[in-house]
Amino acid sequence: MFKRILIANRGEIALRVIRACKELGVETVAVYSEADENSLHVRYADHAVCIGPPPSKDSYLNIPAIISAAEVTDAEAIHPGYGFLAENAHFAELCGQCNIKFIGPSAASIRAMGDKAQAIATATANKVSTVPGSGRILKDENDAVEIAKKIGLPVMLKATAGGGGRGMRIAHTDLSLRSAFKTASQEAQACFNNPDVYLEKYIEEPRHIEVQLMCDSRHGSYVALGERDCSVQRRHQKLLEESPSPMLSEKTRREMCAMAVRLARAVKYEGAGTIEFIMDRWGRYYFMEMNTRVQVEHTVTEEVTDFDIIKEQIRIASGEKMSIPNKEIKMRGHAIECRINAEDPDNNFCPSPGTITEYNVPGGPGIRVDTHVYKGYRIPPNYDSMVAKLIAHGRDRTEAIARMKRALDEFVIEGIKTTIPLHKKILENDNFIKNNYSTSFIEKMEKERSL
Amino acid sequence: MAKKESENNIKVEALNEALKIMEKGSLIELSYEDTGLKIQMKKAGITATAPAPQQYIAAPAQPVQKAQAAEPEAQKLPVDDASTGVIKSPMVGTYYTSSSPDTPQFVKVGDTVEPGKTVCIIEAMKIMNEIKAEVKGRVKEILVENAQAVEYNQPLIIVEKS
Numbered sequence: 001m002f003k004r005i006l007i008a009n010r011g012e013i014a015l016r017v018i019r020a021c022k023e024l025g026v027e028t029v030a031v032y033s034e035a036d037e038n039s040l041h042v043r044y045a046d047h048a049v050c051i052g053p054p055p056s057k058d059s060y061l062n063i064p065a066i067i068s069a070a071e072v073t074d075a076e077a078i079h080p081g082y083g084f085l086a087e088n089a090h091f092a093e094l095c096g097q098c099n100i101k102f103i104g105p106s107a108a109s110i111r112a113m114g115d116k117a118q119a120i121a122t123a124t125a126n127k128v129s130t131v132p133g134s135g136r137i138l139k140d141e142n143d144a145v146e147i148a149k150k151i152g153l154p155v156m157l158k159a160t161a162g163g164g165g166r167g168m169r170i171a172h173t174d175l176s177l178r179s180a181f182k183t184a185s186q187e188a189q190a191c192f193n194n195p196d197v198y199l200e201k202y203i204e205e206p207r208h209i210e211v212q213l214m215c216d217s218r219h220g221s222y223v224a225l226g227e228r229d230c231s232v233q234r235r236h237q238k239l240l241e242e243s244p245s246p247m248l249s250e251k252t253r254r255e256m257c258a259m260a261v262r263l264a265r266a267v268k269y270e271g272a273g274t275i276e277f278i279m280d281r282w283g284r285y286y287f288m289e290m291n292t293r294v295q296v297e298h299t300v301t302e303e304v305t306d307f308d309i310i311k312e313q314i315r316i317a318s319g320e321k322m323s324i325p326n327k328e329i330k331m332r333g334h335a336i337e338c339r340i341n342a343e344d345p346d347n348n349f350c351p352s353p354g355t356i357t358e359y360n361v362p363g364g365p366g367i368r369v370d371t372h373v374y375k376g377y378r379i380p381p382n383y384d385s386m387v388a389k390l391i392a393h394g395r396d397r398t399e400a401i402a403r404m405k406r407a408l409d410e411f412v413i414e415g416i417k418t419t420i421p422l423h424k425k426i427l428e429n430d431n432f433i434k435n436n437y438s439t440s441f442i443e444k445m446e447k448e449r450s451l
Numbered sequence: 452m453a454k455k456e457s458e459n460n461i462k463v464e465a466l467n468e469a470l471k472i473m474e475k476g477s478l479i480e481l482s483y484e485d486t487g488l489k490i491q492m493k494k495a496g497i498t499a500t501a502p503a504p505q506q507y508i509a510a511p512a513q514p515v516q517k518a519q520a521a522e523p524e525a526q527k528l529p530v531d532d533a534s535t536g537v538i539k540s541p542m543v544g545t546y547y548t549s550s551s552p553d554t555p556q557f558v559k560v561g562d563t564v565e566p567g568k569t570v571c572i573i574e575a576m577k578i579m580n581e582i583k584a585e586v587k588g589r590v591k592e593i594l595v596e597n598a599q600a601v602e603y604n605q606p607l608i609i610v611e612k613s
Contacts, residue, residue: 034604050602051543065603068543068575072600098576 001318002026002077005103006070007041009081010060012372012389013296014041017079020310029073031066033059035380040372047073054382060084063091070100077101077317079310083384086293087114103317105270105292112267113290123287126266128259131278131286133200141181145174147199156202157181159188166191170202203286205438207231207279209245210291211260212301214309214324216316217270221326224257225305228297232426234349234442239419240426241297242336243304246397246435247279254328256285263290272298272313281438296339296389299370303335303393333393334400338408338426340388342379344417353381357415362407366393366400379416387418397435401427425449462488529594529606536586536610540601544575548597558608562590570608573601588612 004027007017014030018041021028030045035054042048049069052059059065061084070078078100080086089110095102104110113119120130132151137160138144148155148171157180159167167188171177181197189195212225229245230238244253260275272294279285298309307329312322343349359375371388373379379387392407394400405427408420429445431437462485469481470492479494529537540546548556548571558570564584573580588610595607 049543050604052603059603064576065543069602071576072543072545 001320002101002314004029004046004073004075005077005079005314006031006066006073006075007045007079007081008060008066009079009084009086010036010039010041010372010383012370012386013081013294014039015044015372016370017081017310018044020308020314023308024311024314026314029069029075031060031069033382035382038377040374040377049073054380056084056382063088063094067094067098067100071098075100077103077314079103079314080293082293082295087291089114101317103271103313105273109267109269110292113269113273113292116289119290120287122266123263126259126262128263128287129285131200131203131288134198137196137198138181141178144177144181144199148174148177151199151201153177154202154204156200157184157197158200159184159192159194160196160198161188161192161194167197203278203280205281205440207245207247207438208233208276208288209247209256209279209285210274210276211257212298212309213260213264213269213273213275214307214312214316214322215264215269215271215273216322216324217268218316218319219321221322221324222261222264222269223322223324223326223329224260225301225307225309225324225329226331227253227256228300230297231437231439232432232441233439238297238339239442240336240338240423241300242334242397242400243300244331244334247283252283252285257328259287263287271316272309296386297337299368299389299391300335300337303368303391304331304333305329306332333395334397335391335393336397336400336404337389337391338404338423339386339419340390340411340413340423341385341419342387342416343385343419345419345422347417349419351381351385352417353379353385354416355379356413358412359414360410360412361388362390362410364403364406364410366403367391367407368393387413387416390423401433466490529609534612535591536584536588536612537606538570538582538584538608538610540573540603540605540607541582542573542575542580543602544573544580544600546595546597546599546601546607547572547574547579548593550579558590558593560590560593563613564588564590564610582607584608584610586610586612 005021006029007014018028028045030042030048031051032039032042033052033054051065051069052062078095085091087110089107092102092110093107123130134147154170154172157169167184169180169184171180184197185195188197208230209227210230211227214225215222226243227245228241228243230241232240256277263275274291274295276288277285278288302309307324312324316322342352344352355378356373356375361369368391369388373387390407392400392404394403408424411420426432472478473494481492483490531537550572564570565587566585568584569581570584571582573582590608591611592609595601
C-alpha cells in the first residue's frame with residue numbers, strides 16, 4: 001500500500017479521495033490554487049501545496065507544478081479524480097516516467113478508449129453492439145439513401161470534421177435525406193473547410209445507461225458493478241442519476257454487463273472505468289463510449305453494492321488485490337443522486353458563485369452527502385458549479401424517491417442560488433415517478449412549466 | 452498491604468515517566484485509568500484539539516491558517532509596498548541558494564540586487580530555473596533554507612528598495 005498519495009484535484013472529489021486514503025492509512029497531499037486556500041480538502045489533507053494562481057490552466061491543469069509538488073512531498077502516487085487531468089494520457093505517461101504511480105488506467109488504455117472512432121472499432125471487434133452507421137464517408141446522396149435503407153430511418157448525418165452540432169442533420173424520409181445531405185455538406189464545408197459527412201442511425205428518445213467496471217488486470221479480475229441510468233440531463237449535463245436502471249430487465253442487465261467486461265478484458269483495462277450505452281425506446285442498446293476514470297456518480301453504485309470504489313482504485317494501483325469478488329454482483333435496493341449546483345434555475349441556470357451564509361445538511365436513514373462546502377465558504381467563480389452531491393438509498397425506488405424528497409426539503413443552502421428547486425420538481429414529476437423518461441425529459445418538463 | 456504499596460509505587464513510577472515525556476515532547480494530554488485510579492494530565496497553555504493538518508512546507512512567514520490548536524495570532528505575510536519588495540517563488544519546487552554545492556551563494560543578506568540579477572534557483576522536475584530579482588535594492592532577509600521545498604507564491608527573499 002502507498003505511504004503517501006497526492007490528490008491532483010479539488011472540491012468534493014478531492015475530499016472523497018482523502019477520506020478513502022485516511023481509511024487505508026495512507027498520508028495525503030492536497031494541491032490547491034490560490035482561490036482554494038480555504039477549501040475543505042486543503043484542511044483535511046496531511047500536507048498541502050499551493051501550485052498556482054486561480055485559473056485552472058495555471059493550477060489544476062499545470063502538469064509541471066503537480067508533478068513537482070509530488071516530488072517535493074515524496075508522494076508515491078497521484079490520484080487524478082475526475083475532469084482536469086484524469087483522462088490526460090500525456091500526464092499519465094509523465095507520471096510513470098517520473099516514477100510516480102498514476103492511479104488509473106495506463107496511458108495506452110486512455111488513448112485507445114479516448115479516441116471515439118478507435119473505441120467503436122474495438123467494441124465492434126469484440127462483438128459489442130455499436131450504433132449502426134455508414135462506417136465511412138458518404139460518396140453522394142444516393143450512397144446516403146442506400147445505406148439508410150440498410151440501417152433504417154431515421155438517420156443522422158454528421159460532419160467528420162465537425163463538432164458543436166454543426167454539419168448535423170436528422171432525416172426521417174428519403175426525400176429529406178437527399179436535401180439534408182446537400183445542406184449538411186455545405187455547412188461542413190463552410191464551418192470546417194471539409195464537406196465530408198457520414199451517417200448514423202438516429203436514436204430517438206434515448207436513455208443513457210452506463211456500466212461501472214472495476215478491473216484488476218494484474219490479477220485477471222474484471223467485474224461489472226451493475227449499471228446507472230443517467231438520462232436526466234440538461235444540455236448534455238447530468239443532473240440526476242439512479243441505480244439500478246428501472247428500464248432494464250435482468251436479462252438485458254446481464255448482457256450489457258457481460259459486454260462491458262468483455263471490452264475491458266480485451267484492452268486489459270486497469271482500475272475504475274465506465275462503459276456508456278445509448279438505449280432506444282424499444283430497449284435496443286448500443287455502445288457509445290468509455291470513460292477511463294472514476295465518475296461523479298460513482299457514489300450511486302457504492303450505495304447499491306456496498307463497495308468503496310475509490311479504495312479499490314487505490315488498492316489496485318498499489319498492486320494489491322481488489323476486495324470485489326470476481327463474480328456477478330447483486331445490487332441492493334435503489335439509489336438516486338441529485339447533483340446540487342450553484343446555479344439559478346429561474347434564470348437559465350446562470351452560475352451563482354458567492355458566500356454560503358446558511359448551510360444545513362440533511363441526515364437520517366439512507367442519506368449521504370458528498371460536499372466540500374460549509375457555512376461561510378466562498379464559492380470561487382473559476383471552477384465548476386457543483387456544490388454537493390445528495391444521495392438517497394432505499395429498499396426500492398419508491399423509498400429512495402421518498403427519502404430524496406425529504407432530504408431536499410431538509411437541505412438549506414443560503415447566500416447562493418441552487419438547483420434544489422429543480423430537483424424537487426423532478427422527483428414530483430409523474431413521468432419520472434412512472435419511469436417514463438429519456439434524455440429529453442428536462443426539456444419536456446421545462447416546456448410544460450412555461451405553458 | 453505491602454503488595455498494594457508496591458503496586459502504587461509502580462503506578463507512580465509510570466506516571467512520572469509519562470510526565471517526563473510530556474515535558475520533553477509534543478504530548479499535550481494524557482489519560483490514565485485503572486481500578487480505583489483515574490488521572491488526567493494536560494499541558495498548560497495549549498488547547499488540545501484534533502491534530503491540526505500542518506502545512507508541509509513550513510516557511511516561517513506563512514499565515515498559519517490550518518492549525519486548529521491555539522496558535523496565538525496568525526503570522527504576518529511579508530507584503531510588497533513602497534519600501535519593501537518580496538521575491539516570491541513562481542513555481543513549486545526545491546530552493547537552492549547557489550547553482551551547485553561548491554559555488555558561492557547568489558545573494559547574501561546585505562547584497563545589492565537589481566532587476567535581472569539571479570537571486571536563487573528553483574528546481575522543478577530536474578530543471579533548474581534561475582529566479583531573477585525584479586526590483587532594485589538591498590537584500591534584507593532570506594526566508595528559506597538551501598534545499599527547502601517551496602510552493603507557488605511562497606515568499607523567498609525580502610528586499611529593501613532603494
